[in-house]
Amino acid sequence: MVTIIVPLVLGIFLAALDATIVVSSYTVIGSELNQLQSTSWIATAYMLTATSFQALYGKLSDIFGRKTCLLFAYTVFALGCLFCGIARNMTELIAARALAGAGGGGMSTVVSIILSDVVPLRSRGTWQGILNVIFATGSVTGAPLGGILADSIGWRWAFLIQVPIATLAIVAVIIFLHLPHTDHSHFRAKLRRVDFPGAVLLILTIFSMLFALDRGGNVSWTDRATIASTLVFLVSFPVFLFVEFRVAAEPFVPLRLVGNRDLMASLMTNFWQFFTATPVLFNLALYYQAVMNLSAGQAGAYLIPSVIAGTTGSLGGGLIMQKTGKYYRLTVAAYVLFAAGVAGTALNTGTAKHALVWFVVALLVQGIGGGTGVTTSLISLIANAGPEDQAIATAGSYLFRSLGQVTGLAIASTILQDVLRKTLHHRLHGQDVDEIVKRVRESLAYLEELDPESRGIVRYSYEHALNTVFWFTAGTAALALVSSIFIRETELGKR
Incomplete structure (x- = not known):
């Protein structure tokens, strides 16, 4: 198992590192390339291709083999990072990020598929929890490392430093990852199956x-x-x-999967969980800064409990499943905690004191529930899929998570901006309302240019708008709980 896990762990770490290492470099990149207004596309381009290609890796790994697809994903990702590091302008950088996304979309997906192949289902949750700890380590490492590189030797190294790690992962796959060959047909024959x-x-x-x-x-x-x-x-x-x-x-989405209630329950649970969790974390960071006047660094620090709780819940859930061989009650209980944590955040943003300790408690409850649930729901998905559908179902889980993230962020952003604009127009009287509304929605730094009364109105408006968003996410967290109820128990000891 050690020789198999090493190349898998490198890919998981790299996927997590990449997700955060560029975040702290956006401003520097945009300023150097004179395209600050286009920096959001650095993340958007990666997200679009990663999610779009994610759905293909399941079926393609059935046709061409797990090892071939993992090597392809690592190689394309490495090339994308290399081209990012040598990009001469923003257009080239965005195109290179899109290329990296086509590979990045397969790294976590194929790793999870391989894990399902080589680990007994009863122990699968424990190993998934271990991989989630590795993922969290990469995520926590990425942001500060990206900032240090951007401030010292240049932002390009935030991309270039990933190339040798990806190369090491490729070498590790070639040397250590030995999986049984299930299809010995010629490459052209495999190509015709696509x-x-x-x-x-x-x-x-x-x-x-x-x-x-x-x-x-x-x-x-x-x-x-x-x-x-x-x-x-x-x-x-x-x-x-x-x-x-x-x-x-040989369709990428067989009809038998779409009509399988047990599989769809697990997929929709994943969808609603990530639809909820991503906007909560994203907007809570904004709440800390816009309403509570914390710095960006302080806001980030107060989100760390969510990461710790999530990895603890994931690993703990895996160990419980390994011991009991069951997951249904654990899954439902996890999403009760998840929904309670999100509701706790919504309740706390509606109070006058905004006690930070209650935000931390709510994040801990949400994180433990979500971390446990994401592992148990994946196991339920694999347990209820036929052997021929394991890879497609696993890829579907990652696809539904990504779709939930993007959809949730988009709708939450729309709600936030709409309520914020209406509240500001309602409360700012006799002033240059349109200009203030425009500037406030562009940058929080503008708050310091306002007089104390206007600044207080803007902070209240943000509080009201964000509280609306959090209550919306409390409703979608309840949908994750409802979806989890329809998951069917399958005895893990038999697999």
Whole structure:
């Protein structure tokens, strides 16, 4: 197991590191390339391709083999990071991030699929918990490392430093990862099995949907690009379903999976959990700064309990499943805690004192519940999928998580901006309201330029808008709990 885990751990660590190492470098990158207004696309381009390609890796790993797909993912990711490091302008950097995303989307997915192949299902949760600890370590390491590199030897090294790590992962896969060959057919024969029309339509469908959600939530729902991408999605999605259900011999999304209640319950639980958790953390950081006047560093520090609780819950849930061989009651209990934690955050943002200790308590409860639930729901998904559908179901879990994240952020952003704008217009009387509203929505630094009375109104408006968002997420957390109730128990000791 050690020789198998080493190349898998490197990929998980790298995926987590990449997710946060660039965050602290955005301002420096945008300023040096004279494109500060375009820096959000560094993250968006990666997210769009990573999620779009994520859904393909399950079926492709069945056709070409796990090791081949993992090597492909690591190689494409490494090339993307290399091109990011030598990019001459923002356009090249965004294109390179998109390339890296095509590889990054497969790293966590294929690793999870391989783990399902080599680990008994009863022990699968424990190993998933260990990988989640590695992921958390990479996430925590990334942001400060990116900032240090950007301030010392330059932002390009935030990308270039990942190339040797990815190369080491590739070498480790080649040397240590020895998996049994299940298909000895010629490469051309394997290529003929690929559902190319389905692959193109799936990428187009997911890409257009995510682009529309991201653009609508951050720019405008009436923007031409938002409308155009929405129309592309509305056309490509039904065509994709037709191809998968009626035409493709080996579809990426078999009809038997879509009609399986047990699998869909697990997938929807994943969707609603990440739909909820990502906006909560994102907007709680904003709440700390806009309402409680904490620095960015302080805001980040007060989010750390969520990471610690999440990894603890994930590992603890895995150990409990390994001991008992059951997951249903544990899953439902986990999402009760998850929903309670989110509701606690909503309640605390509606009080006058804004006690930090209660925010920490709520995050701990939410983190333990969410960390446990994400592991147990994955095990329930694998347990209820047939042997031939293991890889596709696992890839589906990661896809639904990503879709939940993007959809949740987009809708939460829309709610926040709409309520904030209306509240500011209602409370700012006899002043240059439109200019203040515009500047406040662009940068929190503008608060320091306002007089004390206006600053107080703006902080109250942020509090009201964010409280609305948190109550919305409390409702979607309840949907995660409801979805978990429909998961079916399967005896893990038999697998």
